[in-house]
Amino acid sequence: xxxxxxxxxxxxxxxxxxxxxxxxxxxxxxxxxxxxxxxxxxxxxxxxxxxxxxxxxx
Numbered sequence: 085x086x087x088x089x090x091x092x093x094x095x096x097x098x099x100x101x102x103x104x105x106x107x108x109x110x111x112x113x114x115x116x117x118x119x120x121x122x123x124x125x126x127x128x129x130x131x132x133x134x135x136x137x138x139x140x141x142x
Contacts, residue, residue, distance in 0.1 A: 088132040109140045
């Protein structure tokens with residue numbers, strides 16, 4: 085479950101399937117992250133924007 089405000093501006097919990105996270109960060113064509121790269125976690129861990137920050141480097 086992650087929290088997103090969507091278009092309403094009011095936070096709500098949303099269930100996200102594991103495959104959706106995998107698809108976001110695995111074999112992407114928009115970023116290449118190597119073992120010597122660093123990713124800053126700027127978002128709150130429960131916010132949807134943190135998904136890539138948390139799972140992207142894995």
